[in-house]
């Protein structure tokens with residue numbers, strides 16, 4: 416049995432009634448709870464033995480051959496230490512039943528079609544083997560590279576019909592192209608026809624590396640690139656033209672929940688026929704996962720934009736441990752029913768295979 420050190424949310428009064436400051440304070444305590452308890456100045460409540468029931472929609476696989484391929488083209492990239500067993504160990508520690516595998520950015524698109532197709536296929540085959548060999552523990556958001564439309568269409572067919580992938584994984588941008596690019600339309604037509612789940616992960620965007628001295632690109636640009644690509648998808652009419660694609664965006668939507676006013680005004684000024692009620696109905700159709708987007712302010716802003724049913728559980732393993740999002744969720748003070756939706760039920764609506 417697991418001996419998970421899970422922080423019990425119901426035991427914390429401040430979670431339900433406290434101000435943002437007290438919630439933040441509890442979050443900090445929760446993240447550092449082990450060390451604090453060891454130091455003897457913070458009594459932890461009895462730790463609940465929770466079932467392994469969470470579905471992690473933001474979980475990377477990072478085999479050495481992907482690292483080597485990326486380094487051969489880009490060089491010097493920081494790469495996480497990872498193995499399938501490391502994933503399983505962190506999942507077991509943090510009550511995660513199933514992790515949906517997606518590639519580490521920068522994915523597989525480096526401008527050469529043949530190289531991209533070979534690496535993409537190799538990664539998808541590798542991940543599908545993990546799904547098959549660890550029954551129920553992994554799912555797959557298969558990689559494609561939409562700038563290569565023909566290769567993407569072939570890979571979509573292979574991923575769904577041969578590998579039985581659960582969805583497709585995209586990056587927020589490919590070079591200078593964002594996801595609303597009209598050249599991607601044939602790819603979306605096929606994904607729409609299949610009513611595919613499409614998980615979108617940020618990338619360090621070409622536009623904006625090393626802009627601010629001393630600040631890593633990931634600290635600002637991952638969240639910003641997520642917002643850029645959602646805005647492009649909505650304001651290009653892509654999401655209304657292909658309404659059956661079921662989108663999941665990372666990190667609580669990046670900065671989107673904080674910029675809704677600007678996008679509402681933009682739609683008001685332009686009055687695009689495909690957004691008769693502005694952009695909010697589109698933003699509210701999408702799903703958002705909570706990895707690195709689970710401070711009290713981030714969760715509160717997200718929940719002002721979308722219904723709870725659109726919120727999914729994600730860890731960003733191996734970049735972040737599952738304990739981090741668990742602490743953030745616990746500190747927010749969700750009800751038991753809300754927690755059940757976030758950690759499992761909302762994902763099952765998108766990924767019914769995992770019910771088995």
Ligand SMILES: [Zn+2]
Pocket residue numbers: 473475616731734
């Ligand atoms: Zn990630």
